[in-house]
Amino acid sequence: MKTRISLAPDSYKGQVISVGIDVHKKNWKVSLVMNGIILKTYSCNPDVEQLVKSLANTYPMCTFKFCYEAGFCGFWISRKLKDLGFECIVVNPADVPKTQKEEFSKNDTVDSRKLARELERKSLRGIYIPEVDEESFRDLCRIRTSLVRDQTMMKNRIKSFMNKYNVKSSELDSQSKWSKKYLSLLKNLRFDSPASTIAFSFYLKQLDEISSNLKDVESEIKRILKIDQIRKEVYDHLVTIPGVAFVCSIVLISELINMQRFKNDNELLSYIGLIPSTKSSGDKEFSRGITFRHKKRLRNTLIESAWTAIKSDPALLLAYNKLLTRMSGTKAIVRIAKKLVKRIRYVWNNMKDYQFGIIE
Numbered sequence: 001m002k003t004r005i006s007l008a009p010d011s012y013k014g015q016v017i018s019v020g021i022d023v024h025k026k027n028w029k030v031s032l033v034m035n036g037i038i039l040k041t042y043s044c045n046p047d048v049e050q051l052v053k054s055l056a057n058t059y060p061m062c063t064f065k066f067c068y069e070a071g072f073c074g075f076w077i078s079r080k081l082k083d084l085g086f087e088c089i090v091v092n093p094a095d096v097p098k099t100q101k102e103e104f105s106k107n108d109t110v111d112s113r114k115l116a117r118e119l120e121r122k123s124l125r126g127i128y129i130p131e132v133d134e135e136s137f138r139d140l141c142r143i144r145t146s147l148v149r150d151q152t153m154m155k156n157r158i159k160s161f162m163n164k165y166n167v168k169s170s171e172l173d174s175q176s177k178w179s180k181k182y183l184s185l186l187k188n189l190r191f192d193s194p195a196s197t198i199a200f201s202f203y204l205k206q207l208d209e210i211s212s213n214l215k216d217v218e219s220e221i222k223r224i225l226k227i228d229q230i231r232k233e234v235y236d237h238l239v240t241i242p243g244v245a246f247v248c249s250i251v252l253i254s255e256l257i258n259m260q261r262f263k264n265d266n267e268l269l270s271y272i273g274l275i276p277s278t279k280s281s282g283d284k285e286f287s288r289g290i291t292f293r294h295k296k297r298l299r300n301t302l303i304e305s306a307w308t309a310i311k312s313d314p315a316l317l318l319a320y321n322k323l324l325t326r327m328s329g330t331k332a333i334v335r336i337a338k339k340l341v342k343r344i345r346y347v348w349n350n351m352k353d354y355q356f357g358i359i360e
Helices: 048-058 076-083 100-104 108-120 132-164 180-187 194-227 229-238 246-256 265-272 296-312 314-324 329-350
Strands: 016-023 028-034 037-044 063-069 087-091 276-281 284-290
Touching (some): 016 048, 016 108, 063 076, 063 108, 229 246, 246 296
Antiparallel strands (some): 016 028
16 A cells, blocks of 8 residues: 555546445544545544535545445445445455554554445455345344343342242242242242332333333234235245244344345355364365354354254254264254245245245
């Protein structure tokens, strides 16, 4: 990369300028690169229209291409730029090439120049940008995941509180955990200290609120699935696959969004994170286990679904038992999850119900 220099105004005519934006809440650091030359690096307000107007006035008759790293700001910047007629990609920060110097001397200026430089070199690959409606549905499904986690956390707190005060009851033990009857009995519990009883009641109130919110969110998800014909059709086909029920289906639909963007099974498995991490040198290759790069919600959900699938699908159970002869159960279930992903992709792409033996 050449150092920054000044060019005559006529030199910009018909040129393509790559714009790297290091995005922050209060300001953006913007770098402009053209033909390997750093034209300018400056700070500006977080305003797309103001940025575009400034660039157009300073560099008339130029074509601008933009990029920034995925982060807290989401995709609104990219959408706004595209609405204004500009090309913009959003990149995974981990995939941006960098020198060792840039790695150890990191600041906003370095980051924005790095983005502009690599954008011009065409070494950046943009991530998939969902439509607003798709992103909104994903947010709703992620809220459900958060509420389930909060619910589990609160139940654990309640159990821990009861253990701390050695609360034991034959009537409680006879009930199914967290059933309506069980919760009713918990509400009637009294501790030796009035303060402990009050504290316990607040735990139960928080659990009630979380559970109520969870039911409301699930109702909204089901309502959207009913009125959205495309999502409903995908959902109806996915639930025919052993191990894929309501939870797994909505996670798949909200996180994957469009199955056509994956060219083959391996690309989908790589996106989810169900591939091994390998290291090779010469004629030696080492496997470091399952890759650390993954989509947490997708991978966790699919592995849980794989455990369920082997209970209802004889073919998957047979494959799992064969795998157990040469590896642990946790490693074997990952391979079953990969088989499950192939079924999911086939059913989704062909838009038809799963049939046993159609793909293994």
